[in-house]
Amino acid sequence: MVMNKKSINSICVGELRHEPTTQPHQLPLYATSSFAMKTVEEGIDIFTGKKDGHVYSRYGNPTVDIVAQKIAMLEGYDLENVPYAYMTSSGMSAISSMGLACLESGDQILTQGNLYGGTTELFNKIFGSMGVETIFTDLNDLENVEQLLKDNPRIKLLYFETPANPTLACVDLKEITDLARAYNKVTAIDNTFPTPYLQRPFNFGIDFVIHSTTKFLNGHGNSISGIVLGQNEKYQKKLWEVIKLAGTNGNPWDSWLLNNGLKTLSVRMDRHCDNAMKLAQFLEAHEGVNYVNYIGLESHPHHAIAQRQMSGFGGMLSFDIKGDDSEAMQFMNRLKLATMAPTLGDVDTLVLHPATSSHLNVDKDLREENGITDTLIRISVGIEDVKDIIEDVRQALG
Ligand SMILES: Cc1ncc(COP(=O)(O)O)c(C=O)c1O
Numbered sequence: 001m002v003m004n005k006k007s008i009n010s011i012c013v014g015e016l017r018h019e020p021t022t023q024p025h026q027l028p029l030y031a032t033s034s035f036a037m038k039t040v041e042e043g044i045d046i047f048t049g050k051k052d053g054h055v056y057s058r059y060g061n062p063t064v065d066i067v068a069q070k071i072a073m074l075e076g077y078d079l080e081n082v083p084y085a086y087m088t089s090s091g092m093s094a095i096s097s098m099g100l101a102c103l104e105s106g107d108q109i110l111t112q113g114n115l116y117g118g119t120t121e122l123f124n125k126i127f128g129s130m131g132v133e134t135i136f137t138d139l140n141d142l143e144n145v146e147q148l149l150k151d152n153p154r155i156k157l158l159y160f161e162t163p164a165n166p167t168l169a170c171v172d173l174k175e176i177t178d179l180a181r182a183y184n185k186v187t188a189i190d191n192t193f194p195t196p197y198l199q200r201p202f203n204f205g206i207d208f209v210i211h212s213t214t215k216f217l218n219g220h221g222n223s224i225s226g227i228v229l230g231q232n233e234k235y236q237k238k239l240w241e242v243i244k245l246a247g248t249n250g251n252p253w254d255s256w257l258l259n260n261g262l263k264t265l266s267v268r269m270d271r272h273c274d275n276a277m278k279l280a281q282f283l284e285a286h287e288g289v290n291y292v293n294y295i296g297l298e299s300h301p302h303h304a305i306a307q308r309q310m311s312g313f314g315g316m317l318s319f320d321i322k323g324d325d326s327e328a329m330q331f332m333n334r335l336k337l338a339t340m341a342p343t344l345g346d347v348d349t350l351v352l353h354p355a356t357s358s359h360l361n362v363d364k365d366l367r368e369e370n371g372i373t374d375t376l377i378r379i380s381v382g383i384e385d386v387k388d389i390i391e392d393v394r395q396a397l398g
């Protein structure tokens with residue numbers, strides 16, 4: 001090595017560049033806010049899009065982009081062309097970025113009343129204050145949906161979540177997207193619960209697929225991030241501008257953690273599905289339970305819809321406990337294996353009381369109308385030994 005003539009201080013401060021001679025086997029974590037240009041001319045070419053390359057991590061980062069590409073390959077598995085995909089800082093920022101890309105003041109959103117609580121709040125409070133109104137309805141009542149489309153020409157976006165959090169209500173993706181297309185409307189779906197391993201909405205012609213990658217896609221509960229994928233080219237440029245200018249981009253560290261989780265998605269999902277089915281059957285037979293929402297059970301009103309459009313029933317269920325909300329609280333406090341935590345999709349079993357957490361700020365009437373009662377308990381069934389999960393739930397039910 002040639003002796004460096006710089007001062008000790010400059011050596012400390014300076015960045016040594018690694019020129020790789022071999023490819024790293026695992027995805028490197030590019031923990032850098034910016035990228036050094038070799039020449040001014042190269043910088044101009046990259047900034048103006050004449051040449052591929054990274055300049056600033058808010059506009060793109062190799063770790064983040066690779067993970068987006070992988071999820072695009074999963075969501076676009078059955079398509080000829082891989083959809084475009086952008087990582088975002090959270091699931092909520094994925095939904096808001098998509099909305100900002102395709103909605104303007106005066107537009108309306110048509111959606112279901114049983115969305116994840118945060119999404120309902122985002123539509124009502126934030127989009128509402130920007131002049132975008134939201135209409136909530138039963139999206140499986142197609143006659144009514146068609147009438148709403150006729151009566152409200154300002155509806156621009158049909159937004160679905162299927163299966164929905166926490167009731168597991170499903171929307172028939174083929175029927176609703178066919179109708180939306182007939183009226184020239186934009187469609188978007190939150191595919192967080194099933195993941196592309198169990199449901200791939202682009203096959204039905206949907207414009208945008210959104211995820212909270214915080215959940216099953218990561219699987220280990222150690223990062224917050226989201227993704228927007230699209231196959232409608234009309235909105236790609238605007239979506240990219242929104243993410244860049246509103247700064248809703250994903251970050252390399254969370255993407256890197258997500259990349260680790262993605263490697264085991266299929267094995268985890270298989271086990272989530274098996275365990276959830278067994279726990280749902282146990283709960284359905286238990287005398288302390290009013291009813292169980294699990295789409296794998298024939299008793300779920302949307303079992304047939306799920307069967308048509310999903311290749312498995314997922315790891316999420318909810319159940320209504322007999323008694324009142326104090327019964328629900330006691331059940332949760334007695335659990336020993338399962339953790340009470342306001343998230344889902346981790347490898348371990350997680351329990352939540354939606355009425356006092358995820359849906360706390362949703363209007364009580366809208367919540368109850370859609371089955372999110374004070375006695376409803378949501379379980380994200382983990383991949384532990386199912387005997388231990390069932391035993392824990394059995395002792396907590398008393
Ligand atoms: C279905 C669904 N979509 C979106 C979100 C929001 O995701 P994030 O917390 O990553 O912003 C959640 C959060 O629980 C969710 O359950």
